[in-house]
Amino acid sequence: MSSTLETVPVAAERPYDVTVGRGATALLPGLVASSDRVALIHPVELSDQAEALAGQVDAEVLLLAAPPGEAAKTTSFLADCWDALAGAGFTRSDSVVGFGGGATTDVAGFVAATWLRGVRYVSVPTTLLAMVDAAVGGKTGINLPAGKNLVGAFWEPAAVLADLDVLATLPVDDLRGGLAEMIKHGLIADERTLELVENDPAAMLDPASDALAEAVTRSMHVKAGVVSGDLREATSHGTHVGRELLNYGHTLGHAIERREHFRWRHGYAVSVGVVFAALLSRNLGHADEAFVQRHQRLLTSVGLPTTYDPAAYDDLRATMSLDKKTRGDALRFVLLDEVGSPFIAQAPDEAVLRATYKELTR
Numbered sequence: 001m002s003s004t005l006e007t008v009p010v011a012a013e014r015p016y017d018v019t020v021g022r023g024a025t026a027l028l029p030g031l032v033a034s035s036d037r038v039a040l041i042h043p044v045e046l047s048d049q050a051e052a053l054a055g056q057v058d059a060e061v062l063l064l065a066a067p068p069g070e071a072a073k074t075t076s077f078l079a080d081c082w083d084a085l086a087g088a089g090f091t092r093s094d095s096v097v098g099f100g101g102g103a104t105t106d107v108a109g110f111v112a113a114t115w116l117r118g119v120r121y122v123s124v125p126t127t128l129l130a131m132v133d134a135a136v137g138g139k140t141g142i143n144l145p146a147g148k149n150l151v152g153a154f155w156e157p158a159a160v161l162a163d164l165d166v167l168a169t170l171p172v173d174d175l176r177g178g179l180a181e182m183i184k185h186g187l188i189a190d191e192r193t194l195e196l197v198e199n200d201p202a203a204m205l206d207p208a209s210d211a212l213a214e215a216v217t218r219s220m221h222v223k224a225g226v227v228s229g230d231l232r233e234a235t236s237h238g239t240h241v242g243r244e245l246l247n248y249g250h251t252l253g254h255a256i257e258r259r260e261h262f263r264w265r266h267g268y269a270v271s272v273g274v275v276f277a278a279l280l281s282r283n284l285g286h287a288d289e290a291f292v293q294r295h296q297r298l299l300t301s302v303g304l305p306t307t308y309d310p311a312a313y314d315d316l317r318a319t320m321s322l323d324k325k326t327r328g329d330a331l332r333f334v335l336l337d338e339v340g341s342p343f344i345a346q347a348p349d350e351a352v353l354r355a356t357y358k359e360l361t362r
């Protein structure tokens with residue numbers, strides 16, 4: 001197993017690097033060396049690791065423990081963070097660090113974006129999902145009871161440190177959640193990622209495997225490449241596919257998360273949403289049946305769900321109206337003709353949508 005660190009550059013107003021490899025966390029002290037105070041936001045489950053990390057930083061460290069999972073992405077935890085920063089006298093030369101999964105990096109990034117209208121943010125993702133997706137690209141935010149990520153900001157990190165060693169303690173179901181986004185990246189842009197999963201699905205569930213390390217780096221390149229071309233989803237409108245490409249499977253996925261009161265893992269909801277997108281691509285006359293079946297095989301091979309509650313359609317359809325891709329009354333879905341060949345379906349026929357959902361429940 002190689003211990004070299006690799007760098008994935010991300011173009012932005014202030015370009016930054018994702019550093020990936022075993023031991024990458026050791027770079028954190030140098031990245032916050034200019035700050036007198038550092039807020040280290042972490043999930044409560046990682047309190048011991050966060051304390052150890054704080055001990056390596058040469059600054060006053062404010063440890064802020066977030067509640068588990070999506071409970072971190074709430075107005076209540078956000079307000080707690082703001083109050084803590086105010087109490088500690090945080091200034092514009094201080095830094096916020098997000099050390100955790102995607103829920104933590106999303107809320108920590110939003111704290112950094114909003115405190116004094118923006119302070120330095122360093123992201124240290126500790127889940128597979130956060131490494132390949134959430135920590136890269138500058139989307140930050142929280143959920144509301146009405147829907148997923150409805151409040152947030154684009155705020156790029158100064159650096160991202162993806163230390164593959166920290167995945168050793170990640171529960172396998174959370175590893176699966178990350179695989180959903182990795183498979184999504186493969187479907188939208190990288191055949192090789194799909195081959196890695198197909199060749200050895202068990203290796204994808206082993207954080208120590210070289211195959212997973214290769215897939216992680218490939219996935220980061222996909223994410224970095226897409227966001228570098230459309231930082232703020234500004235070119236995503238009408239039928240043009242910009243950064244919205246990364247939303248493949250998310251239109252239905254986010255609606256499922258809301259229906260489950262944010263207790264389902266994001267990656268699991270995306271997995272179901274990706275199958276729905278494939279079915280819709282086929283039903284609108286674009287992709288073929290083999291394409292749909294490949295989606296189902298890829299996802300089930302690593303233990304991800306591909307079906308959902310038959311009775312949920314009306315509720316999910318109502319929630320999808322608040323999807324960020326929606327314009328006016330027109331839903332917009334990112335779909336694929338084939339691997340790596342996206343298009344936008346605008347306001348698809350409602351009867352087709354309903355019939356497609358029916359197929360998802362079998």
Ligand SMILES: NC(=O)c1ccc[n+]([C@@H]2O[C@H](COP(=O)([O-])OP(=O)(O)OC[C@H]3O[C@@H](n4cnc5c(N)ncnc54)[C@H](O)[C@@H]3O)[C@@H](O)[C@H]2O)c1
Pocket residue numbers: 043044045046068069070073100101102103104106126127128129130133134135136137138139140149166167168169170171174177178181265266267
């Ligand atoms: N901003 C973006 O571009 C973007 C992209 C994709 C997903 N997301 C968001 O990311 C979130 C999902 O992220 P996630 O799947 O990482 O979930 P998560 O952050 O809820 O983490 C999953 C669980 O693993 C625990 N954990 C984290 N690291 C661990 C480790 N190393 N060892 C043991 N336990 C660990 C967490 O405390 C949590 O209980 C969703 O809110 C989703 O909307 C954001």
Ligand SMILES: O=C(O)C(=O)C[C@@H](O)[C@H](O)[C@H](O)COP(=O)(O)O
Pocket residue numbers: 133137139148149181243244246247250324
């Ligand atoms: O980075 C993006 O852009 C994405 O769409 C990546 C998604 O995997 C991620 O879940 C993102 O948070 C969704 O963003 P949203 O704008 O649909 O809330």
Ligand SMILES: [Zn+2]
Pocket residue numbers: 133181250266270
């Ligand atoms: Zn996602």
